[in-house]
Amino acid sequence: MTCTEFIALLDDLIDDSVTETMRADLQAHLKGCEHCEVTLNTTRKTIQIYRSHEIYDLPSDLRERLHAAIMARCKRGC
Amino acid sequence: MSTIQSIAGENEQHPDVALVERVRGGDVSAYDTLVRKYERQVFRIAQHITQNREDAEDVVQDAFLKAYEKLDQFQGNSKFYTWLVRIAVNESLMRLRKRRTGRMVSIDEDLETEEGSVPRDLADWAPDPEQNYTQSELAEILRKTIQGLPQGFRVVFALRDVEGLSTEETAETLGLSVPAVKSRLLRARLQLRERLSRYFKRKAAPAGNGPAIAPQTGS
Secondary structure, three states, X not given: OOHHHHHHOHHHHHOOOOOHXXXXXXXXXXHHOHHHHHHHHHHHHXXXXXHHOOOOXXXXXXXXXXXXXXXXXXXXXX | OOOOOOOOOOOOOOHHHHHHHHHHOOOHHHHHHHHHHHHXXXXXXXXXXXXXXXXXXXXXXXXHHHHHHOHHHOOOOOOHHHHHHHHHHHHHHHHHHHHOOOOOOOOOOOOOOOOOXXXXXXXXXXXXXXHHOOHHHHHHHXXXXXXXXXXHHHHHHHHHHHOOOOHHHXXXXXXXXXXXXXXXXXXXXXXXXXXXXXXXXXXXXXXXXXXXXXXXXOO
């Protein structure tokens, strides 16, 4: 397996949607390729960081204001 | 951070469906529950697409009002949340269009770039790279980085990886094919990884401790 072939399957590996045979091939490539191992680990970390940090926080006062505006208009029949 | 409820079994009704039924029967308080449940997610998605706080606030209101008006059209064969996200994406794109004085805006913009499709920065990251920054510095880095992605990549990453939609739901929501979502997701992830490497990579080892680059001798 080449690095290009590995990268093409990177998402399937991260999302755990590879067959056992494919996983074994990918693991075999990883053993001998530090670059792809770094790419895999740092891509996983990228996703995890975006999942675990709120970058567009909705402050509670704004949330309440928006919520009240929506419900007032719904009650009026929009 | 949000998580999507696991898909209910074939015969098991998703709790949202019961709430929708109550709203259809005239119980506005059930809609209050749905709005509370999803307003943060809708706000985040609107921010990812419009990249403008005021627009995102307007989108939250417009999307929930439109969903309320169109609730009779909700079939129940998709999840209420996926249906709502689709409305929010469309409202966000409309808002962008207004801001750009009528120019068509689609999620297919600016996808010609090959950036990130082949990893270039191969340096490993520090073990817990976030810890080198304060929460607000980190949020700024993450915002700036994702805002630099082409729209069509950014929205796929936001729905699939941040909001937790499945590949199929992301495709349905954006009107894209599953292979198109997969292709964009891979490139989005790789581009983000590449850009974050600037901030998160392991600092070079001190001189005399490992294979640091040899100083120029001029000879």
